[in-house]
Amino acid sequence: MSRLEKFKENYKNSSKTKRKHIIGISIALFVLIISTLFFLINNFWFVKVFVAGTSNAVSVYKKDEDGGFIEAGTVTRGAKVNRYIRKIRRDGCLYNRIKADGEEYYIDAKNLSITLAGAVKEKEIFVRTPVTVYVNETGPEIASYAPKGTKLDVVGYDKLLETGYVNKYKVICPGKVNATETIEGYVYGKYMKGTYEEAIENYNKNGEYDKAKKDKFSYELYGGKAKNLDFFPYEKTKIEGNEFCEDARTMYINTYASVHPAEYIKLIKKTDCNAVVIDIKDGPLTYKSEVAKEYSPNSYKKAYTSEEEFAKGVEEYRKTGVYLIGRIVVFNDKRYAKDHPENCIKSGKSTGWPSAFSREVWEYNVKLAIEAVEKFGFNEIQFDYVRFPEASYKMSKSKKTNFRNKYGEEKAQAIQNFCFYATDQLREVGAYTSIDVFGESAYGYVTAYGQYWSSISNIVDAISAMPYTDHFGNDNSWENPYGIMLSWGRQADKQQKSIQNPAVARTWITGYDTPYWNPYVIYGPSKMKAQINALNKAGLKGGFIPWNVLSDIGKYREYQSVWNKQ
Numbered sequence: 001m002s003r004l005e006k007f008k009e010n011y012k013n014s015s016k017t018k019r020k021h022i023i024g025i026s027i028a029l030f031v032l033i034i035s036t037l038f039f040l041i042n043n044f045w046f047v048k049v050f051v052a053g054t055s056n057a058v059s060v061y062k063k064d065e066d067g068g069f070i071e072a073g074t075v076t077r078g079a080k081v082n083r084y085i086r087k088i089r090r091d092g093c094l095y096n097r098i099k100a101d102g103e104e105y106y107i108d109a110k111n112l113s114i115t116l117a118g119a120v121k122e123k124e125i126f127v128r129t130p131v132t133v134y135v136n137e138t139g140p141e142i143a144s145y146a147p148k149g150t151k152l153d154v155v156g157y158d159k160l161l162e163t164g165y166v167n168k169y170k171v172i173c174p175g176k177v178n179a180t181e182t183i184e185g186y187v188y189g190k191y192m193k194g195t196y197e198e199a200i201e202n203y204n205k206n207g208e209y210d211k212a213k214k215d216k217f218s219y220e221l222y223g224g225k226a227k228n229l230d231f232f233p234y235e236k237t238k239i240e241g242n243e244f245c246e247d248a249r250t251m252y253i254n255t256y257a258s259v260h261p262a263e264y265i266k267l268i269k270k271t272d273c274n275a276v277v278i279d280i281k282d283g284p285l286t287y288k289s290e291v292a293k294e295y296s297p298n299s300y301k302k303a304y305t306s307e308e309e310f311a312k313g314v315e316e317y318r319k320t321g322v323y324l325i326g327r328i329v330v331f332n333d334k335r336y337a338k339d340h341p342e343n344c345i346k347s348g349k350s351t352g353w354p355s356a357f358s359r360e361v362w363e364y365n366v367k368l369a370i371e372a373v374e375k376f377g378f379n380e381i382q383f384d385y386v387r388f389p390e391a392s393y394k395m396s397k398s399k400k401t402n403f404r405n406k407y408g409e410e411k412a413q414a415i416q417n418f419c420f421y422a423t424d425q426l427r428e429v430g431a432y433t434s435i436d437v438f439g440e441s442a443y444g445y446v447t448a449y450g451q452y453w454s455s456i457s458n459i460v461d462a463i464s465a466m467p468y469t470d471h472f473g474n475d476n477s478w479e480n481p482y483g484i485m486l487s488w489g490r491q492a493d494k495q496q497k498s499i500q501n502p503a504v505a506r507t508w509i510t511g512y513d514t515p516y517w518n519p520y521v522i523y524g525p526s527k528m529k530a531q532i533n534a535l536n537k538a539g540l541k542g543g544f545i546p547w548n549v550l551s552d553i554g555k556y557r558e559y560q561s562v563w564n565k566q
Helices: 003-043 196-200 205-212 255-259 262-270 290-295 297-301 307-319 334-339 359-376 392-398 411-428 439-443 453-457 481-496 525-538 553-558
Strands: 046-051 057-063 069-076 080-090 093-100 103-108 124-127 131-134 142-146 151-157 168-174 182-188 248-253 275-281 323-329 344-347 350-354 380-384 432-438 462-466 507-510 543-547
Touching: 057 093, 069 093, 069 103, 124 196, 131 168, 131 411, 142 168, 142 182, 142 359, 248 262, 248 323, 255 275, 255 307, 262 307, 262 553, 275 307, 275 359, 290 297, 290 359, 297 334, 307 323, 307 359, 323 359, 334 350, 359 380, 359 411, 380 411, 380 462, 411 432, 411 453, 432 439, 432 453, 439 453, 439 462, 439 481, 453 462, 453 481, 481 507, 481 525, 507 525, 525 543
Parallel strands: 248 275, 248 543, 275 323, 323 380, 380 432, 432 462, 462 507, 507 543
Antiparallel strands: 046 080, 057 069, 057 103, 080 093, 093 103, 124 151, 131 142, 131 182, 151 168, 168 182, 344 350
16 A cells, blocks of 8 residues: 555544544533523523412421421412422422522422412312401402301402412402302401301300300390301501501580581690591481482482581691591481392381391491591591390390391391401591490390490490490499499400400490489580599590580580590
8 A cells, every 4th residue: 555545444433433432522512501591490590480279388398318298388379489490309300499588498389489479379269267258358348248157169360469468369258148149359368267067166265255145145136147157366566657546535526516617626626635526427428429329319408518628627636636536327327228229127007127137237337437537538437326226125126027037147137247347448448446235235145136246346546435324234334334334344345355356445424414304414624524533443444425416616625524534
């Protein structure tokens, strides 16, 4: 072989070797790059996802020394986290590595969602506390009602709270008790449980349910049973920008006084009065409300004054710095009854009392309350006549009365459910809620008209009883306001102590003379202060409101010193 041929052969062989080397190196580099990319993707590349689950907190894990998983705490449902690509299988489940709050964990892959909407995994929930079913995500329009233990199918929700709990679920529920049709609407998540067994349990921490549900009246009053009411502690949160008045030295301002404020304001400025109760609807409506125009045209037409005049009056009271409470008489409204007899109790031919079972009556009064808060800036709404008529015992016993009881509730359940509804809706617009009750409700039994102290105090911010001294006791007891109020106050304090989180007890006191009784007693400063001292002695220290139906400025001047700090 010639030198040239040898050179060509050697070159050819060396080129093949070089090509093999190059190909080998290229393959190795490719594998290295892919492996590196795979390593980087699995360990460093992530996407943003949301923690999902059927409860507000979801368990997360870390590896132990043996390569297994140990629980390392929880992450709030709805939290946005970094999800890494690599998954690990343990005990038949796939886990993702995540980074949350600066820490790395492993989480069941089923508990992650690429959208916030998918963070809520519940398919069904159960009613723990009887609930109003709302038409929309927001607003007081009522679609239906669901009693304790009802199963609701979840089809969505409005938003997750910072705690991971659902604010409102969108649900499908029975249209009526024992009915086959269904209704779609919204319910507050705070009243729900995940299982039927949890839902039907009665809250009984430290025996509080047992204490609260005592009902000792000797015969049937037809108001309902205390054991069928709800005593789960209702959270009474403070509202940002609206300081609740814990010790209210309150002046009652009736319809006339609301738009003729001058003399009352002079008196407020002379005293330590720090709150006023102003009539919005005392049966008759104070101002021409747009809500009333829709729900009760008769009330609108016969309103005492215009919205503008009422707004001016309220503003004058606000300028004094007092806490503003708007009073609304709920279930004693003849003008509404004239417009809507179909929503009123029918006893014989009479349909003059709107039924506490009627949800349209609820809507009207709560919408009126919301309007008053938004237009005039009331700090609190006080609902009066939150009850059935005083003749309810006779009506029920006769079995000839149609109470319009659509959902099969007991009277006391309807009253409590209204309290839940009103309080929830006023919280949405930044206002507190108070309820007036008869003094009788402090005596430990469900009254014939549906009031039961602890079931109301458990929900609202303030409970305002009316233990007027000429209504209690006998043997001229109104001559001894201290004694009668102390005796009553101790009964009320027992009811307050029967629940974990009672309302503030802000009590109506006798602020009028008793000319219709023998002997005629004039209620001046000493008898007024005696009532207040008795309430404080009994442990009811949430303030007072002297009742004088006329808002008699002369009488107010006579006992003006009662509003001063003792």
